[in-house]
Amino acid sequence: MPDMIREIVVVGGGTAGWLTAGAIAARHQGRMKSGFKVTLIESPDIKIIGVGEGTWPTLRTTLEKMGVSETDLFRHCDAAFKQGARFARWTTGEEDDGYYHPLMLPQGFHQVNMAPHWLAKDGGRSFCDYVTPQGALCDDGLAPKTITTPEYQAVANYAYHLDAGKFAPFLQKHCTEKLGVHHVLADVAKVNQADNGDITSLTLKQGGELKGDLFVDCTGFSCLLLGKTLGVPFKDCSDVLFCDTALALQIPYATPDDPMASHTISTAHSAGWTWDIGLPTRRGVGYVYSSRYTTEEAATEELLRYIGPQAKGLTPRKIPIRGGYRETCWKNNCVAVGLAAGFLEPLESSAIVLVELSAKLIAEQMPANREVMDIVARRFNEVSQYRWGRIIDFLKLHYVLTKRPEKFWRDNTDPATVPGRLQDLLKLWKHQPPWFLDEFDRLEEVFPAASYQYVLYGMGFRTEVDPNDNEPTEDLAQQQAGENAAMTRKLRAQLPRNRDLLRKIQEYGLQPI
Amino acid sequence: MRVETVASVRYGDAQRFVPVVVGEFSNLVAHYPIFFSKDAQTGSFYCGAMLGIDEGENLFLTEGRTFDAYRPMNLQRGPFYMAGGDIAIDLDHPRVGESGQALFEDDGRPSPYLNSVINLFRDLKPGLDQTKVFVETLLGMKLIEPVDISLAFDDGSKRQLEGLYTINRDRLKKLSDDKVVELFHRGYLQAIYLMIASLKQVPVLAQKKNSRLAG
Numbered sequence: 001m002p003d004m005i006r007e008i009v010v011v012g013g014g015t016a017g018w019l020t021a022g023a024i025a026a027r028h029q030g031r032m033k034s035g036f037k038v039t040l041i042e043s044p045d046i047k048i049i050g051v052g053e054g055t056w057p058t059l060r061t062t063l064e065k066m067g068v069s070e071t072d073l074f075r076h077c078d079a080a081f082k083q084g085a086r087f088a089r090w091t092t093g094e095e096d097d098g099y100y101h102p103l104m105l106p107q108g109f110h111q112v113n114m115a116p117h118w119l120a121k122d123g124g125r126s127f128c129d130y131v132t133p134q135g136a137l138c139d140d141g142l143a144p145k146t147i148t149t150p151e152y153q154a155v156a157n158y159a160y161h162l163d164a165g166k167f168a169p170f171l172q173k174h175c176t177e178k179l180g181v182h183h184v185l186a187d188v189a190k191v192n193q194a195d196n197g198d199i200t201s202l203t204l205k206q207g208g209e210l211k212g213d214l215f216v217d218c219t220g221f222s223c224l225l226l227g228k229t230l231g232v233p234f235k236d237c238s239d240v241l242f243c244d245t246a247l248a249l250q251i252p253y254a255t256p257d258d259p260m261a262s263h264t265i266s267t268a269h270s271a272g273w274t275w276d277i278g279l280p281t282r283r284g285v286g287y288v289y290s291s292r293y294t295t296e297e298a299a300t301e302e303l304l305r306y307i308g309p310q311a312k313g314l315t316p317r318k319i320p321i322r323g324g325y326r327e328t329c330w331k332n333n334c335v336a337v338g339l340a341a342g343f344l345e346p347l348e349s350s351a352i353v354l355v356e357l358s359a360k361l362i363a364e365q366m367p368a369n370r371e372v373m374d375i376v377a378r379r380f381n382e383v384s385q386y387r388w389g390r391i392i393d394f395l396k397l398h399y400v401l402t403k404r405p406e407k408f409w410r411d412n413t414d415p416a417t418v419p420g421r422l423q424d425l426l427k428l429w430k431h432q433p434p435w436f437l438d439e440f441d442r443l444e445e446v447f448p449a450a451s452y453q454y455v456l457y458g459m460g461f462r463t464e465v466d467p468n469d470n471e472p473t474e475d476l477a478q479q480q481a482g483e484n485a486a487m488t489r490k491l492r493a494q495l496p497r498n499r500d501l502l503r504k505i506q507e508y509g510l511q512p513i
Numbered sequence: 514m515r516v517e518t519v520a521s522v523r524y525g526d527a528q529r530f531v532p533v534v535v536g537e538f539s540n541l542v543a544h545y546p547i548f549f550s551k552d553a554q555t556g557s558f559y560c561g562a563m564l565g566i567d568e569g570e571n572l573f574l575t576e577g578r579t580f581d582a583y584r585p586m587n588l589q590r591g592p593f594y595m596a597g598g599d600i601a602i603d604l605d606h607p608r609v610g611e612s613g614q615a616l617f618e619d620d621g622r623p624s625p626y627l628n629s630v631i632n633l634f635r636d637l638k639p640g641l642d643q644t645k646v647f648v649e650t651l652l653g654m655k656l657i658e659p660v661d662i663s664l665a666f667d668d669g670s671k672r673q674l675e676g677l678y679t680i681n682r683d684r685l686k687k688l689s690d691d692k693v694v695e696l697f698h699r700g701y702l703q704a705i706y707l708m709i710a711s712l713k714q715v716p717v718l719a720q721k722k723n724s725r726l727a728g
Binding site: 146148507508509510 | 554
């Protein structure tokens with residue numbers, strides 16, 4: 001039948017390309033016998049972006065569904081555990097200023113909102129320590145599981161830090177060897193279209209033509225298909241999030257036993273912030289800043305000062321960042337995933353999780369024929385717009401609550417730069433704390449209500465509390481706080497040190513069950 | 514130098530879970546439940562016989578004499594262990610001292626006791642390797658699954674036994690013919706059924722415990 005969707009062409013071989021090809025192939029294995037085909041084409045010359053080391057816990061499920069072994073991930077991608085992010089110096093800028101955004105939900109999250117109880121009487125503890133063990137585990141440098149925990153299972157919820165340069169080739173091997181994805185190494189010379197604008201095929205520079213029914217644009221910032229061919233415009237969001245440049249460095253450890261955090265460290269500076277991600281083999285550090293508020297020279301100096309003596313002789317790689325997204329991600333028979341769809345500063349490592357969510361949607365709702373594709377496309381666009389908007393809101397939240405004096409930070413609190421929806425939420429939250437019965441009610445929110453709690457209360461935001469209102473749930477809250485304290489003690493005693501577990505995984509591997 | 518061979522708490526016989534090899538299964542099944550479990554240091558699976566319910570409890574131990582039933586090889590070996598290709602002795606082991614069985618005759622030949630130890634390792638060493646392959650094969654066929662055991666005793670106390678694994682009987686039934694034949698020829702099918710049969714020892718063990726608790 002002519003308009004059945006059977007041949008999927010993914011253009012681009014970075015993380016987005018291979019995760020999407022893999023998700024689609026894994027979901028549609030059964031149909032491959034009757035002609036369903038997934039082909040990934042990538043240029044032999046154009047390099048992948050190769051930076052992109054923070055992920056979300058969703059990746060565990062994504063990889064498990066693709067049939068990837070977690071042991072292999074650790075062995076081939078220099079993976080490490082990520083239990084959340086620590087935000088240092090974002091509020092006052094002082095040395096003692098810092099809070100965690102952990103990956104575990106607050107204790108008893110679905111039964112009682114712990115926030116108003118903590119606000120009423122915190123006993124000197126941070127919100128994070130009041131409701132979850134994960135901050136303490138990160139402080140202690142502990143791993144979120146043990147060598148006897150099966151693959152992909154957690155004792156404390158976790159995601160990965162990984163070597164982006166190794167992740168794509170790792171996925172490529174799995175997708176081509178185990179999932180039947182066809183791999184073409186060629187440059188696209190011309191994109192051929194039908195009268196209605198649909199992409200019919202790609203003419204290859206090396207000769208030949210690649211036909212497809214659905215094209216997935218994973219060409220990164222160049223957005224060859226959706227942007228350049230189909231003309232979908234880019235919606236810039238630099239009026240909300242100011243950072244437009246990244247300076248990235250990789251730093252070797254002085255000794256193999258140097259401390260390695262099991263969380264991302266995000267430190268605020270005069271005109272932006274640095275990421276600091278520890279892999280077993282080396283540290284990845286980068287300064288994300290706004291060129292409107294500082295020069296490349298000054299920024300480089302700030303970055304090197306942050307790193308200290310180990311930065312001697314190292315030259316950072318400059319990556320321009322254009323923050324924003326395509327309001328329409330799926331046009332005609334072409335859908336963009338990854339950097340081609342959009343990019344925001346990596347403050348909460350949202351890039352890869354967005355790839356996973358998009359890939360999942362495409363795989364699960366793969367339209368059967370061209371006629372119904374427009375229905376799925378409409379759905380995809382609506383959900384994508386929602387997600388980009390929410391991520392922008394959430395990232396802005398980290399900035400808008402600051403008390404830092406530098407111009408970059410003062411300007412960030414200007415209401416003209418704050419999305420209306422976020423302004424409304426902050427107004428509301430002055431009087432009632434966020435909880436899961438808030439407006440974050442989609443089946444798959446990128447950031448659940450708990451994330452907003454961690455950032456709000458980590459940055460010292462105060463919501464009014466009525467002790468009378470707390471009374472009916474007082475006992476339950478005390479019980480949950482007690483259970484959290486007990487679990488914290490138990491886990492701090494039981495869990496191995498981060499580096500020790502990673503070494504054991506290299507040697508013994510993790511069991512599948 | 515001599516080695517004490519009697520069964521005693523003093524000599525390390527009070528273990529509730531002892532590593533065993535596939536070759537011993539037919540001796541074990543009449544008395545002990547056999548499970549898979551994970552080595553705490555490496556996460557690797559091994560096979561073990563359950564001798565008791567609580568930590569440090571061996572319900573088959575008659576203090577100062579011997580076991581009431583077949584004694585797993587890992588307990589029979591006493592202070593001896595394999596070091597590379599040689600049999601070594603742990604001189605710090607409580608069994609080693611002035612009293613007990615002699616290791617050598619007056620003329621320097623190995624004593625009957627030492628000969629029995631040498632024979633033991635002739636079975637135990639390859640047995641450990643064979644058991645490793647057995648476990649890997651079953652893991653590869655996804656025939657191992659976790660099991661939780663909840664016990665309630667007459668005195669009102671309860672126990673939750675965790676970290677144990679057994680044969681996944683559903684998957685076993687669905688195995689393709691060629692896999693079944695392969696398991697049969699390797700002797701694994703027998704081992705699998707012995708493990709399944711050994712599960713019937715759990716309530717028996719629980720009853721032994723029950724009697725102890727009742728005093």
